[in-house]
Structures are given as C-alpha cells and as structure tokens.
Amino acid sequence: MAIKTYDEYFNRIKKMRRNLYIAGDKVGRDDERLQGQLRIFQETYDRTNDPDWENLCTATSHLTGEKISRFTHIHQSVDDLLKKQLMTRLLCHRVGGCIMRCMGIDAMNALSVVTYEMDQMLGTDTNKNFLKYLRYWQDNDISANCAQTDTKGDRLKRPHEQVDPDLYLRIVESRPDGIVVRGAKIDNTTAPVGDEIVAIPVRFMTDRDNDYAVAFAIPADWEGVKMLVRPAYLHKTKYLHSPVEGIGDAESFTIFDDVFVPRERVFLDGKSDPRQTPFAGFLALLFAHYHRHSYTGCKPAVSEVLASAAALVAEYNGIERTTAVRDKLAHMISTAELVFAAGQMSAYRAEKSASGTLVPDEILTNAGRKLAGEEIYNEFKIVADLAGGLCATMPFEEEFFSEETGKLANKYLMRNPKISAENQQRCFRGIENLIVSDLAGVMQVAGLHGGGSPQMETITMMGRYDLESLKSIAKYLFGIEKELPKYERPPVTPRAMLERFRALYGKT
Amino acid sequence: MAIKTYDEYFNRIKKMRRNLYIAGDKVGRDDERLQGQLRIFQETYDRTNDPDWENLCTATSHLTGEKISRFTHIHQSVDDLLKKQLMTRLLCHRVGGCIMRCMGIDAMNALSVVTYEMDQMLGTDTNKNFLKYLRYWQDNDISANCAQTDTKGDRLKRPHEQVDPDLYLRIVESRPDGIVVRGAKIDNTTAPVGDEIVAIPVRFMTDRDNDYAVAFAIPADWEGVKMLVRPAYLHKTKYLHSPVEGIGDAESFTIFDDVFVPRERVFLDGKSDPRQTPFAGFLALLFAHYHRHSYTGCKPAVSEVLASAAALVAEYNGIERTTAVRDKLAHMISTAELVFAAGQMSAYRAEKSASGTLVPDEILTNAGRKLAGEEIYNEFKIVADLAGGLCATMPFEEEFFSEETGKLANKYLMRNPKISAENQQRCFRGIENLIVSDLAGVMQVAGLHGGGSPQMETITMMGRYDLESLKSIAKYLFGIEKELPKYERPPVTPRAMLERFRALYGKT
C-alpha cells in the first residue's frame, strides 16, 4: 500500500547514515533530541491512516489512480487545493502549531509545473525524471524538506559576485551521469527527520550565475551531506502530561560538501545548459507561492491555537465577558478567518497550468500570508495580556506535587471553584509552553519569516499586481481618461510570467 | 419592461409631493442640491440598461422569470451573491465611492427571510404581502432607502424607558386596515431621491417594547413624512470637468408625523400581535448582515479608488518606485483583496433559508466589514501622504485659466515633462475632491459607521462565534480534555438563531 504508518516511516529513517551533528555529537534519527519533531510527523502519518480523516488526508494519485497521502499529491483540482488548506489547518490544531510537512510537497508541486514548462520551451526531458521521482514519493509516502535558503553571504551581491563562490549552492561539475554540488542551505525545518532533501534556488539568476541555477533531490543521508541540527524543546513535564509538551522542531544548517547527484534526480542544471538558468527564478517564486498558500492553512490554525488559549485563560481568570477581552479575541478570530478565506478564494480562482497542476491566485495568497505575518507577534501579546504574569512566573511542577509544598501551592493556585487546581495549572503551564519557551521564540520567528516575511509578500504582490489598470480608475474619475474599462482584477498566477518567458526565451 | 431608464425614474420622482426641507426651503426632487446624489443613482440605471453590464446588473426574477434589475432581486443562489458583490465593486469604481442603492434591496432580502419564517412559526400571513410588494419593486425598478437608525434618545435605555416615548419609531395605533406610526429615523442616505422608504427596527425588542416592533414600506412622499435633507457637495469646477466633481450624497433625517401605513405594507406589528416582537431583532440583524455583505463589495472599491489616486499621484510626483510608496500601496491593495475575498467566501458558504433566499456566512462577512472599517481613515492618510500638501492648498481653477495668472500658474505646476500641467491639475484637484472636501468627511464617517462600525461587527461576531469549540483546542493541547473533535467552523448563518427562536417561541 502506498500509505505508510508512522512505524514504517520511523523504522526506515532509523536506518539512515549518521550524518546529524547536535551539540558535538554525531547521531542518527533516533536521537532523543529529535523526538519533538518526530511527534509532529507522527501526527501526519497517524491521521492519514485514520478512517475519520481519510477524506481529507488522502488523495487519488493522478499517476497511478491509487489512494495516496495528500502530503505526496500534486494538486489536480480546486478541491485538492481546498482540502490541502483545510487539512493543514486541522492538523495544526492538533500539534499546537505548524504541521511542518508541507515544504516538501510544495516544492514538488512547483517542480511539476516548472519542469513541464521548461521541457515545452527548451525541448529538454526533465519532467519525465520528475514524474519518476514523484512516483517514488507516492509509493513510499515520503517526507522531505525543501532546502531553499542559501547562506547568501553579502546580501547586496549576486551569487557570482561573492568573495567565496560557495556562499550560494552551486554546481562545481556537470557530467553526463550527474552533477557535483557544493554549498550550504539553512533554515531547513524537519530536514533531520526527512527521507529526502529537495534543493531549489532561492532567487532569480542572471546569465553570470549559471552554476547556481540548480535543483535536485537526494536522500537526506547521502554521501557528503552534513546536517548541523538545532532542535527546540518545550518544557517537559513529569506529572501533568499533555500533547503540547511533546511538540518540538528540528532545524538544519545543511552542508553539501561536494555532493554527487545522479542525473535522473537533477531537475535544473544551468551549468551544462545555460538556457535553463531563467527557470531558477521561476522555480524559486513558484515554490514560495505554494508554500504561502499552505500558510493560509497553518497560520489561521496558529491564530486559533493562540485565540483558544487566550479564550480559555480569560475564562479561568473570570474576565471572559468583558469588552476588552472580546475585542481582542475578535481581532484574532478575524485574522484567522480572513487569512483562511484568502487562501480559499485563491483556490477558487486557481488556474490549471499546462502540466495539469493547479496554481492558486498570487495576489490573494500573498495578501493572506502578509496579514498573518504582520499579526503574529501581536497575537502572542494578546495571549500574554489575558493570561497575566503568572504564565511567565509559574513555579515548577514538582512544587505542586511535593509533600512539603504541594498542598499550599495548589490552594493558592485556585481562581474559580468550578475549575480544579490541576486544570488551572494545566492552563497556565500550557500557555507557558506556547508563549514563554524556546519553541515560542521559534514559532514567532517562523510566523514572521516562514514562506517569506511580509516584506517579501509585498515585493511579490507589487511585482505582479496590475497597477496601471488600477490607476485607470483615478484617471477616469479625475477626467484624465474618458473611459473606465470594466476593471476586475483577473487571477494572478504564473501565466503572466510564463508569457514573458516565452517572449524572451521561447523557440519559434 | 421591468427595467427602467434613468429618465423614467427621474420623471416619476420629480412628480412626488414636496416634502423635502433643505436650509429652510421646501423643495421637490428636482432641487439642484440633490444633483450629486442623483448622479450616483443614474449610474445604476444607466449600467443596468448597458448591454456590456447586463450579465452583472440584471437578474432573473424568481417571481416572474422576467429580466429585472439586480437592485430589485432576492438572492436565489451563490452566484447571485457573488454577482451582487462584484456589481457593487465595479459600479463604485465609476462614482469614486459608495453606489448607495443597496440599502433598499438589502432590507428586502432580510424581509424575504424573516416574513417567511414568522409565518411558519406564528401562522401569520405576512410573506404574501411582502411578495406582492416585491413584485411592485421588480416591475417598476424601484429605488428605496432602508430607514433603520432611530434617534435613540438615551442610549443606555430601552425604547419603552425613554422620557419621550417617540424617540424610537413606534406604532401609536394598530387597526385592521393598517397602523399609525410616530417617530424619526436618521442617517437615511438617498432617501430624498428614493421612490420608497422601507422602515425596520434597529435593535432587539423585549416584550415591554411591543409598540416598537414595527416594519413597513411607504412611498417617500407619503402623507406625514417629512425629510430634513443634508446634501454634501464636492467642489464644482468651471473648466476641467470630471466624473468625480459631479458626485454627492443626500442624507435625510426623516420624521414620521403620525403616518398611516396600509396593512398590506406592514411587515411587522408587535402592537397588535406581541408574538411578532422577537422578530424585530432578527430583522434588524439580518438587514445589517445583508448590508455588511454589500460592504464587502463597495469597501474594496473605496480602497481601490483611494489606492488608485495614491498610485497616480505617486507617479506624478515621481516617487512611484520607492519602497515606502510600494509598501503603502500594497497595504491598501491587501485590504481591498482581503475584504472582497471575505465577502466571496461568505457567498460560497451561504445557506439557503427556508424561504429560498440565500444567507451568507456571518463570521466572515463581519470579519471583512470590520477590517474595512478599521482601515478607512488610514487609507485617507496614505493618499494624503503620497500627494503632499498641495492637495489641500491648490489655488482655485480660475487662476489657471485667467489672462493674468494662468501662464505662470501652469508653468509652476509642472512636475514631469511627460505630464501636462492640465493633467497635473486634474490629479491634484481630483484628490482634493476625494480627501479635502465635505464629501471626504462624509465618506470617512460612512466608511467607519455604514452598516455598523467595527465595534458592532465585533459584537455580532462574538455573539455568534462558537467560542466553546475554539477553546476545545487549548483544552486538548493542555491535557484538560482527552480528545479534540475535528473542528472546522461551520458557516454561521441565521439558522442557529432560528433554532433558538423555535425553541423559545415555536408552536408544537
């Protein structure tokens, strides 16, 4: 069967080569510091195997017609996009934050479009390799990280201008049987527990950056790959266990130390074929686009998790009915609803690309992701506001269970006779986990930067929005132009970019 | 034909009784101070008769199967809601702001649901009268104001508690052939040029407020109706005419001085039948709901009109490509897109009520309207920011055309050699019209309060949102509850309210 259980998945990654480095140790995927991250991936495998979630978490492969995990599916319809978004939201509720498995499949969707278009325009034969690789994914229910962010060196210089040419991942050698790559990718969430790494470019490349126009996929323990791992822990508990305490993430700073990639796993190679170089930017943008659309699923969930905690502690603190509290909750709920609606409408307005893969509306997707990013720190502020200082000053759990202090500690924790001291503690400790912890910091930064910060969405949006048509409204109203065409913004998907490409690079 | 031309409409209102009071004059509908308001209504009649707009501005009557104006249509499908919203947005672009004809039909949609439900529950016979009245609307392409806001007196007191019992509109006598009403309604936009007034309650009514549970429709020049009119003017021009200069609105403070309403035009009468009283609140809420959904069409257009002016003046000022300008434009565009997407998704999630009328999702509609209201002043600020001080300090037009100063004035107005002095002037004068004028103030206040201020949307949203289900997320994550039901917020439409009604008031 194409869908795998968590145990099947875990047993295979346990066997991988030890190429993870954590605080001086060289470890395998069973290192206990990866448990938090694994706990999240487990949720995705468990729900996919859960009949109650089948409708949402599985899909039908357009390659084989088989039932597969939605995390390995290429969007064939509006409904696929809507279900991906909803699945993301609901799974995030269950782990109190990002479900973290969308990066890989977002990259795969982008590759499905770009390799197809490239083949059409250049007569290359890349999509066939991609589809073969996709088949491997679907048959094995693969988890993968998308490695996009280069270390970048001096940010005002292009890749080829850097003092050290390796500061962007590059092809040092291109041979008939494959390529050798050197460089590093950072911010690789989940990479330490993924089966595979899908590497793609981070930006547009010029014809002086051909060596940097590279995309490929390799197993995460492949020869030459070294992962410097940064796990974030929540506060573990001894007595009052809860789902939230087990959650964590694992980031990787991944070094590609002259790694050989077989040709069939190479999806972009500007070094041997400079005509491919312009597709680097297209791929970078399209991955970001799919990933931002995924954010319209997860970020509403993060807002809801925080709003949920805020509403609960407001109840426990007895202030739930006050105007100030309801205003703040309404603000968080509004954000969640608006971001999700933006993602849904992006799906409704999606366009089928030539490859058959659906591409959601860009303006709306970016508008939604942007709002979410702008609000994330404010949402933490609201939770802290309604919780009060105790979420940052709670004594350790042991004090509530010890002979000497337990009775007194519990006595003074009481707020509402209807709510037990234990539940009071669970509530404040849960909030401590959510907003006063290492992971809280990671969630904040990820909520801002993941998929690109609001500044990036602004740039994307303004690069694609038809400002001249917008201006025609004022020109008409002010009498500068006689007529106002019936202006309704058309969906903005990569078609426009493709057309520009075709004009610039297309064969006749 | 059911669809009328502007001339047909104007000729009939010209004949109405003179019951308008403007600055001490008693005038008819052809008073020149109403021209700005009429100019807006003309747009709705002209476009409905314009073949290019037919698909959007006309609909098929569910009563007669005839082609009618969409401004007289009861929503029968998701597509109807989507088209209403889009039509509103596109017409607003053409008048540089609110198209102002949605109030009446929003009230009619609410009445179509409420009279039907009331009949079902109470065995009354009101919907039949409503449908007859609706037929009259559709056959004559009626324009109407919805008069909802009472003067309210002391706002912390209920209607029956006021020192003067007339401070909310009330039934002073209920007879078999009709009712006599007394009171006043304020903020009645367009009422001075409408054919009809549809009056509905502004709030929930208790069983001590039966006399105030009243809804009806009457011709705008009916015996006893007095309108104190407040028109807002833009700055008229002598030389450089433009669409924006002709736009205005006309507000009415409408007094009902013991007005008799024939029974067949009465849609709610708590005085003679106190069982009808609870429906007052339902009707108030449902009108607000349809009206807020209309705002998800007009408010994005207002944002776009302002963004359009901002983008144009940024170009003329030569600062269009700077980061700061693009950030601000992106912010306005995002707001427009998010509010419109909220309205669209409210339509996609709409529910068909028992009457056959579609009701959009409440949470999303309110979230969209709320964001729009919060942003309106900021949007004016951005236009002012990019325009610079000149939009507030431009010499009068005559100075640019006079022998003595014209040449110099035009010389010094030049900014970019590619843009003529005339267009420079048109741009700044247009912005002056939009943001430094009486009407600008009205647009700001309307953008904040129309359909209810953000505070009202917060109250509505929090009154309907299922906060307990939201809290279950935190309860699960924090270990307070064992299971997390797969929580997806269902559409929130009046069904829940109806069920509560049925439980409270329903016959067995």
Add this chain to the structure above:
Amino acid sequence: MAIKTYDEYFNRIKKMRRNLYIAGDKVGRDDERLQGQLRIFQETYDRTNDPDWENLCTATSHLTGEKISRFTHIHQSVDDLLKKQLMTRLLCHRVGGCIMRCMGIDAMNALSVVTYEMDQMLGTDTNKNFLKYLRYWQDNDISANCAQTDTKGDRLKRPHEQVDPDLYLRIVESRPDGIVVRGAKIDNTTAPVGDEIVAIPVRFMTDRDNDYAVAFAIPADWEGVKMLVRPAYLHKTKYLHSPVEGIGDAESFTIFDDVFVPRERVFLDGKSDPRQTPFAGFLALLFAHYHRHSYTGCKPAVSEVLASAAALVAEYNGIERTTAVRDKLAHMISTAELVFAAGQMSAYRAEKSASGTLVPDEILTNAGRKLAGEEIYNEFKIVADLAGGLCATMPFEEEFFSEETGKLANKYLMRNPKISAENQQRCFRGIENLIVSDLAGVMQVAGLHGGGSPQMETITMMGRYDLESLKSIAKYLFGIEKELPKYERPPVTPRAMLERFRALYGKT
C-alpha cells in the same frame, strides 16, 4: 509701543497692494474670504494685549529690552522655548486648531543662528542686516509667512537639473544693491494676510545649485509678487453662532515674477558668493527644526481639541463610562501628553548657539512631531467613532428654527433630558465643523505634512542619531566588544552639523 492691536495690524494690511487672486478676482486683504484666517491672527493679537496672557504671550527683546510679542522673539533661554510651546498649545485650544503664526518667527530664529555662523566662518556681514530686520519685526509686531516649499518639478532631480530652471526659486541676477529672484513657493499658509514673506531654501544645495541658495524677506505686496489664494471655509451658521464656525485658513501659491530684493533684506546669496551655498541646507534644516518644535505645542492642542469633542459627544451619547470609550480617550490624551513632553524635554536639553539663540534637541523634537503625524488620522477616526453617523448627516440649521419643522426636529434630537436640544445640536454641528468639512480635510493634511511628514522626521532623526554608539550596547552584550562606555545620548542640536561645516569649509 512695540505690541500692536489687531486693529492696528488689520488697518495696515488693508492698505496693501491688491496682489491676491481668488477664483478669478484680484482682491485686497479685506476680501471676506480671508475672514477665517484673520480670525485666527486676531486671537494672537488679542491675547498678546490681554493682561491675563501677558506672561505667556509677551517677551523681553534681547535687542531693546522692551516688551514685545512672543511671536517676534528670538529664544534666549530654556524658559523662552517652554513658554513658546505652552503659548502655542493654549492659543490653539481657542481656535480649535493651528494658531498659524509660528512659521515666520520659526524662520527668524533659524536665520538668527545661520547668519551668525555664516559671518563667523566666511567673514560676511549678514547677521547685522538680519538684526536690523528683526528690530523692524519687533517694533511693529510683524506677522509673516515663511515660504519654504518650492514647486520642485521632478522630485528625483536637483534644482539645476530641472527642465525648467525656475521650478526652484532662484536668483536670476545678483547686483551690489540686491538680487532678482524668479520662481514660486507653495503651501504658504497665512501668506495672504501676512505683512511679510520670509523666503528660505527647501533642501541642501550642491555647488551646481548656487543660484538656488537664496534667503530673503520682502513685504507681501512687493512688486512682482502674486499670490494665488486658496481659502478653506467652515460651515457658517445663521442661528447658533460659535467660535469654531468663524475659523478658516488661507493658503497661497506664491509666484515671484522677477522680484527685486534690496541687499539689506538678502540673507543668503549663493550666486554672488558660492561659499554661502552650503548654508542653504543648514537653514532649511534649522527652520524645519524650529517649526517641528512649534508642532510639539500645537499638535497636542489639536489632539486635545479632538479628544475634547470626543469626550463631550460620548457624554451626550451616554457612553462616556464604557471601557471602549475610555480606552480611546486615553489613547488620544497619551499622544497629546507624550508629544508635549517631547517638546518640553527638547527645551530642557536645548543648547545655546554662538549667536545666543537656543536650539532644542533634535532627536526628541523629531520623535514628538513624528508621533503626532502618525496619529492625526486615527484621532479623527476616534471622534467619528464616538459621535456616530449624525455628525455627517445633520440637517441644516434652518430646519431646527423653521415654523414647519423646528419643533419636530428639536424633539427628535433629544438624547439626554439634562442636555437641551440646542446644546445637542451645537455639539454635533461643532463636530461636523471639526471632522466633516473642507477645513477638516485641510487639518488632516496639515496634521500629517505640516513641518514635514513622519517620513521626513524619520530621515532627519536617522541622519543625526548616533547609531554606532547604540550598536555598542549589542556589541558589548554579545561579547564582540569588551567594554560598554556609559552611553547616554547627548542632546542633538546643530553643533555637530556646524562642526562638520567648519571642517569642510572653515577658513584657516
């Protein structure tokens, strides 16, 4: 006596040459469309002659030792700065907005510093002329506009790069007895009723812009000066007169059509002496600085006027004690207090320049002005929010006094039995004047742009702030540097700029 009455002032400007153009008419200073502006200036003359205000509105001339109007005084002490700021705030309360007479004296203060420094460095003899001119001001209680903003043409080009060289005011001829200037200045608030115009540069000038490095003073009706006037009116009332209705402003687009300025009134002339050119930027900046410090007096007053109206209408609407209302009032009050405190502390930290004139701290002055500018639109929003729609839809006054509708209109205006219908009307009509009128738009734009928009303050602030010292904190904390010098930001006044000047241009 040096201090003049309003009548003395008005009688002398009445006699000026008719060089004002309003809507095609060529008029004198007694044109009724200037009454609103004159009403504001009257307040400054009346209070200066009012014994109750003597301590605040008068000062002792450092030239003559005589008692003079503070509007003609050069700041000699911290106390002078504090009193200027407080006088501004209190006078603004009385006119419901900007008192508008600070521009001229702000320019004079800047000139007092710059001419002195220039003489010191270049051996020129300008300060003597300046002091003579100042003496004329003080002896005659002069009102003047400072004309700073050029029309600027293409904003990305420097003055000498413009297609039309006149788009910045320039010296076309420099002779021993004076200069001839050509160009235009815009946004010249109060210029139509001022005795004098003090013209100064708007930006830094390079050595290719010598012709544009020019500052001088001339009578407002001087040969060759043409003012295109744009007055803004409030809504005049017939029955319920009030101070707010009489207030207005008058802006000028001032054309200098080859105007000869006698040498003793020339304060900067880069054409004949290019060594003076660098002082253009210094003067531009220093005027802006004094003017922003004045804004720390007037802007708190504007916030307070709006907060006052908001608090009053909240009381009248019966919602004064709600949390939401108090939050909003507290926000406005905080802004007022913080901006004023910033100005006061700028005074306490002021530095005495070599000329003897005090210069307030730049960072704080800019921080205060910036906050004020960012908040202005939000403050209008709060007033509209608490007032409700009626402030935009009030019938005209006549309807409340007519036989036919007066009684009914007043009956339905009642809200609180303790507050008469007349006062209800006064309150809403006053708010209409403040926020739904031409002048409201002007106040919004002025609140944003006057003295420079927040973007300008950001630029100024970041140009002067010692960022390297700030960074030393992080360097110390992160272990990059061993020691943290006891860093306390010193006052930032023009001394640093002067030192840079001296290094660059100083004689040896």
Add this chain to the structure above:
Amino acid sequence: MAIKTYDEYFNRIKKMRRNLYIAGDKVGRDDERLQGQLRIFQETYDRTNDPDWENLCTATSHLTGEKISRFTHIHQSVDDLLKKQLMTRLLCHRVGGCIMRCMGIDAMNALSVVTYEMDQMLGTDTNKNFLKYLRYWQDNDISANCAQTDTKGDRLKRPHEQVDPDLYLRIVESRPDGIVVRGAKIDNTTAPVGDEIVAIPVRFMTDRDNDYAVAFAIPADWEGVKMLVRPAYLHKTKYLHSPVEGIGDAESFTIFDDVFVPRERVFLDGKSDPRQTPFAGFLALLFAHYHRHSYTGCKPAVSEVLASAAALVAEYNGIERTTAVRDKLAHMISTAELVFAAGQMSAYRAEKSASGTLVPDEILTNAGRKLAGEEIYNEFKIVADLAGGLCATMPFEEEFFSEETGKLANKYLMRNPKISAENQQRCFRGIENLIVSDLAGVMQVAGLHGGGSPQMETITMMGRYDLESLKSIAKYLFGIEKELPKYERPPVTPRAMLERFRALYGKT
C-alpha cells in the same frame, strides 16, 4: 560604610535559611539556578562601588547625610528622580534588560509618603517605624522584593467575598507585639535572592476587607515563608562567552504560612485599626506609580537593547541603509526617546509631598509606561524581521568548534568579509538569547505586564485625568459655554487623592 560590595551581599544571603523550592529541591541562595539572577544584582553592587558611576549610583541619605546606594534612597528632589531614571536606563544596557532592583526601593518611597500621611490624619505612629527600617536598609545596602500581587482567586470578587478567604494575603491575628499573616504573593521577581520582602496590598480595600489592609517587611527567609522559585535561563555557551549569556531571572510564588511579623515592621494594619484600611489603596497606587516611573528608565533601555541588536544585525546582513530598515529603527528609537522624556518631564513636574518625598506626575508617567507596554512585542518583531530566520535555527556552538564540522560551519556563516565568522556567530547567538529563548518570553511578558499592563495604565490615567476641564475646550468652541479658562493640565500627583481622603476621613 553604608555601601556594600557584591561579595558582602552574597556572603550574607548565602547564610540564609533554606526556604527556596526549585523543581523538588529545597535549596539555599547559592543554588546554581539562581546565578542568572545574581549576575544582575552583582551589576548594581559593582557599579555603585565604581568611581565612574558614583555620581549616578550613589546618593546622600536624608536621614544620616551619609553616602548610600541610590537603590536605598528616598527621592528628595527632582534631581533624585532624574538620576534614578537615568541610572536605571544605563544599568539596563549592561545586562541586556531589566536591572530588577527597583521594586524594593519603589515600595519604600511609597511607604515613606503613605505612612507619613496616615500618621498626620490618624495620629498613628507608623512613619517612625518606617524610618527606622529605612535606616537599616541604607546602612546595609539592602536588596528587596516588593510582594504586591495576590493570587486573587475569582477576579470579579473582592477579597472578603472569595470562597477561600486566604486568596488575598490577610491578617489572621493582630496582637500588640505584631501580626500573623496568611496567604501568598506571586510574580515576585528577585525575591529568591533578596534580603527582604516588602509586602503591600494590590488594590483598594473596602471596610469589609479590613483584614486585607496590610503592609509589612520581613527577612526573606523568615519563619513560615516558603518560596516556590521559577528561574529562567538563557542559553549557556561553551566557547564564545558573552555578558548576555549569564543573565537570568528568578521569580517566586511566595507563601506566607501563618507568618508572625513584629509590630515595628508592620506599616499598615486594617484589622486592629480599620481607619487604616483606606490607605491600602493609596499605598497600592503609589507603589505602582513609583514603579511605573522606574519603567520610564528601564523600558527605554530595553527598546535600545533591541534596537541595538537590530541595527547590528542589519549591518551584518548588509541591509542597514535601506529605507525599510531605517524606518523600523527610527520607530524603536522614537519609542525609547518618548518614554524616557515622559519620565523626565514627570520628574520636572514632580510635587514634594508632606513627608518630603517627591512624587512624579501621574498622567505622564502612565502615558510613558503605556506606550512602552504597547510596543514591546512589536520591538521583538522588528529584531526578528531584520535578523532573518537564522536567529531561530542556528546550530549549536559545538558544531562551529568541532574537528569534523567547524571549518565548514564557519565558512558558510560568512556574510561580510570585514566581519569574522566568530562575530557573525556572536551576533546571531546573542539575538537568539534575546529573542528566541525562555528568557525572551519572560522579557516579553514582563515588558507587557511589569508595573501594570497598558490596560492598567489606562484605568489609572482616566481615573485621575481632569476630563471636565478637557471638555470645556469643545464647549467653548461649539458655543455651549461662553468662556474658555486658560486650561493647562496641572501635574497630577497624589495631592488630589489626599484631599479626597482628608475630606472623607480627616479629623476635625
């Protein structure tokens, strides 16, 4: 000598009774988990003994005329307030956040005023005891926590209404020789390492809450006192040591298990003398006031620490000169400057109370603290924004120093050839410490809630602000009142409250 060294201080607290509970252990003050907190206190002792800081960190005792630590001084002059504020700011720079030693002395200042006033009004003899206790502080350079926040139980009920009467700290017995208290205080920052605990009420008390009107001081290891301690750690480093890594805090949930307090250490006892009960609220408010004034010193420093890190990482990332970055830095700098100026002006407007102690202006102090609290989360957002994701995903330090990965890790960390890999790492690791760590969460919550959240400042401000005088501006402008008194807000200090007290409770 009155001023002690850190060693003297540490040696005495090391000897204290073991009454601290940390994660199940019963420990003394030398437990290593308290090192972070001690590191901060050490800074205060070290600087007080540092000749370079003498002028700021020491003061002259008004009791003895001796040189003492400013942390034990009662403000006798405006200069004292200014120096306290500046000292706080500069010390906070050195520890990267709150200096944490102000609570105790803030409570002492409040007691100095309240005990004096109480004696004046009631003829009690408390101030004498207070002064004796103060002498002990000054002679021994005492560090103390102020324990104010009760656990509060149901927040909508008063102390005497709680189901468990102990949920607010109360006097269970009052005897001639002292009182016995029971209850708990939470959020007691630094209490685990303080010499003393000064306990005061958290709110106003009615005459049914006499038992809860209690204030006293006891040694922190006194019989019956149990502290449940919650330390927050930063990330310790192995190789690249830095000041920021050593910083931490220690919070206490302090239980008073029938603790006897000798009479001479009791400063408020409503149980034996109910006339003292009204002073509970006065004391609560006045401590909050002094503490908020301290926040006008520390919060600007926190903003500056964050701005400093933001500026540094912007430089390292090569984006320092972009508009977007400068806008964000300017915003943080403005906040710091405005909050500090608010505190300084509060000092300049301070009033000398009858006791001789200075009391700063309340409105301004609250306005400053409020702005700081509103901005704190946004400031973290800005740092994260400019740093990028790496601050949350940095590999552990060991990876940069190991044989196997060190060279590669350092190679790829390079950004700017002028900045070494080590400094790059120091910068990102420092930021990780500041914004992605347990302590970051604590700093966020403390920045919001410490001294009272913005909501509390709003309540205080609106409770004291003279709204009626403010309204008189609108009344005058709108013609409702004839005259506008020259309204300048007087300083708001406890005088007004005292006068109300005197009217209500004063002896005749």
